[in-house]
Every structure is written in structure tokens, then in C-alpha cells.
Amino acid sequence: MRGRPEAAVTLLSDHRGPVRCAAGEGSVYRQADDYDHGMPYDPSAFPPxxxxxxxxxxxxxxxxxxxxxxxxxxxxxxxxxxxxxxxxxxxxxxxxxxxxxxxxxxxxxxxxxxxxxxxxxxxxxxxxxxxxxxxxxxxxxxxxxxxxxxxxxxxxxxxxxxxxxxxxxxxxxxxxxxxxxxxxxxxxxxxxxxxxxxxxxxxxxxKIEYSSLATAFCPTEFTVGELRRVYEAVWGVALDPRNFHRKVTGTPGFLVPTGGTTTRQGGRPAQLFRAGGATLLNPPMLRPEV
The missing domain is CATH 3.90.79.10 (Nucleoside Triphosphate Pyrophosphohydrolase)
Structure with a gap:
């Protein structure tokens, strides 16, 4: 959490490229090339x-x-x-x-x-x-x-x-x-x-439109219904369950069946999945217009 600054950082750039100087409690850390052609770097010229x-x-x-x-x-x-x-x-x-x-x-x-x-x-x-x-x-x-x-x-x-x-x-x-x-x-x-x-x-x-990032909101094993509720919460829209199921299970590398089922959402046992190896979704999940 925020408290007293532990370090102040001055960033500047000159003809030699970027220079980094960290100052805290009166100390200064300088790069090896702070002195060049007899021109010393003066940290006081740049407020931390x-x-x-x-x-x-x-x-x-x-x-x-x-x-x-x-x-x-x-x-x-x-x-x-x-x-x-x-x-x-x-x-x-x-x-x-x-x-x-x-x-x-x-x-x-x-x-x-x-x-x-x-x-x-x-x-x-x-x-x-x-x-x-x-x-x-x-x-x-x-x-x-x-x-x-x-x-x-x-x-x-x-x-x-x-x-x-x-x-x-x-x-x-x-x-x-x-x-x-x-x-x-x-x-x-x-x-x-x-x-x-x-x-x-x-x-x-x-990012959840074109990447598998939505699975980061899910436990290691999850149902398609749980994933759909993630999309609904993040996008703020309701999605058709059947259409969503078809899209996510038909996207290569998005989901991988675990072979297990769960009843934690109530009703009939639902198939469990885990995140697949794909990082980019093709085709993407298009966000509905609100």
C-alpha cells in the first residue's frame, strides 16, 4: 500500500540515450556513463x-x-x-x-x-x-x-x-x-x-473478445455455463446459452473437456472443461452492441 515514497526516480534523455537516476534518502544511483566528455551529470537539475x-x-x-x-x-x-x-x-x-x-x-x-x-x-x-x-x-x-x-x-x-x-x-x-x-x-x-x-x-x-482471457476468471475446471456468466458479467449483456455453447466448444484450442461433470450449479450434471492451449481465438467472440 502507499506510504512514504521509498524511491524517487528521475527519467531523462539526452544525446547518449535514456538515463535513469533513482534518488531516495539523499542518495543517488548513477549509470556508468553519467560523465561524458568532461560534462558531469547534475542530479539537482532534474527534480525527482x-x-x-x-x-x-x-x-x-x-x-x-x-x-x-x-x-x-x-x-x-x-x-x-x-x-x-x-x-x-x-x-x-x-x-x-x-x-x-x-x-x-x-x-x-x-x-x-x-x-x-x-x-x-x-x-x-x-x-x-x-x-x-x-x-x-x-x-x-x-x-x-x-x-x-x-x-x-x-x-x-x-x-x-x-x-x-x-x-x-x-x-x-x-x-x-x-x-x-x-x-x-x-x-x-x-x-x-x-x-x-x-x-x-x-x-x-x-481482450475476452479475441483471447482466452475469460478463463482467468474461472476456477481450474469450469462449466460452459460458468464461462458464459463471466462473459455476461464483464460485457454487461445477456447471452443466448445455446449459441454461446456452440461458439466456445467449436473454437479450436479454447476449451478442453476434463471428462468430469458437476452439479454445483443445480440441475443435471454439467460437463467440466479447462482452458485449452490457445491464447488467441479464431474466430473471435464478438461483443454484442448494447
């Missing part, structure tokens, strides 16, 4: 800024697309709901920072972004970078947002500078009047997190 990772963690709960939200316990935006995240440490890269935050917030480890989530893991990919100079009132902070998708998860635990955490329907979090619960006054998400969340949701909606 912090780098964070923010997480859009999506799951499907009670047939609704939900995101992990935390209520901030400290300024700025104390008491407001926000996305989980934290500062990048001096000894980790962006993917490591995102995986660490994901583990701290959900207990999940990150899998290869190109593979379906399995074995209590989660799909994790870089979403976008957000660098408005005024996005954080404390100092210049650049956020590298990541998108994580996982099956239905238990209630989250709050940590760091958050005093509570919960799964909330995306539709409620992005409501124009803001988000609030249990009688509290509604307010927009902290920082620019509403924009980050909106971008993450659209990325998920788009």
Missing part, C-alpha cells in the same frame, strides 16, 4: 519523482464484475475509496512491484501474463502509465497501472495505509455521483483511479 504501481483487480462475484477497492486511512484523500497499490521499491522492477502488491492485497501469486490463471494464481499485465503532474498532491507521482484477473476470491484484507478493503461492483465504483457504502457520503475514487479503473475494465472487455 516517485513511481507507483496501481492495481485494477477484477473478479466475478454473484454474477457481477467486481473490483478490489480500499478505503484510505491516511491523507491525501483520507476516507475515500481507491485502488490498491504502492510505491516501487529501489530494488525491484515494475512487474515485481505489481506482483508484490497483488500478493499483499489478495494472497495470489502472479502467473505468466500469456497463460490462463491456474492453481490459485492470477493473470497480471501492465495496463497503462498515468503521469498528470497534479494527480497526487504530495509530490510528482507517476503510476504504472496493472490489470489483474482472478476467479471469485474471499473477502480481502486491508493493509498499509488502508483501513478497510472490499470487493465492489464496477458499476457502483464508476457511478457518476461517486461511490459510498453503509450510508456514507458518496465520493469519487481517490486520485485518478476512476479513469484507471475504467481503462482496466475496457481492456478486459476487449
Amino acid at each position: 519523482f516517485a513511481v507507483t504501481v496501481d492495481l485494477v483487480v477484477l473478479t466475478v462475484r454473484r454474477h457481477a464484475l467486481c473490483a478490489l477497492a480500499v478505503r484510505r486511512g491516511e491523507p491525501p484523500f483520507q476516507g475515500r475509496w481507491a485502488l490498491p497499490g504502492g510505491f516501487v521499491r529501489a530494488d525491484e522492477d515494475l512487474s515485481q512491484a505489481a506482483a508484490r502488491e497483488l500478493a499483499e492485497e489478495t494472497g495470489l501469486r502472479a502467473h505468466d501474463p500469456d497463460a490462463p490463471a491456474q492453481d490459485n494464481g492470477a493473470h497480471l499485465e501492465q495496463l497503462a502509465t498515468y503521469g498528470d503532474p497534479k494527480r497526487d498532491p504530495r509530490m510528482r507521482v507517476v503510476s504504472v497501472a496493472h490489470l489483474a484477473l482472478a476467479p471469485d476470491l474471499p473477502a480481502p484484507r486491508a493493509g498499509g495505509d488502508a483501513n478497510s478493503a472490499r470487493w465492489a461492483p464496477v458499476e457502483e465504483l464508476l457511478r457518476q455521483g461517486g461511490y459510498g457504502r453503509d450510508g456514507e457520503q458518496a465520493a469519487p475514487l481517490a486520485f485518478d483511479h476512476a479513469q484507471i479503473l475504467s481503462d482496466g475494465v475496457e481492456r478486459a472487455r476487449s
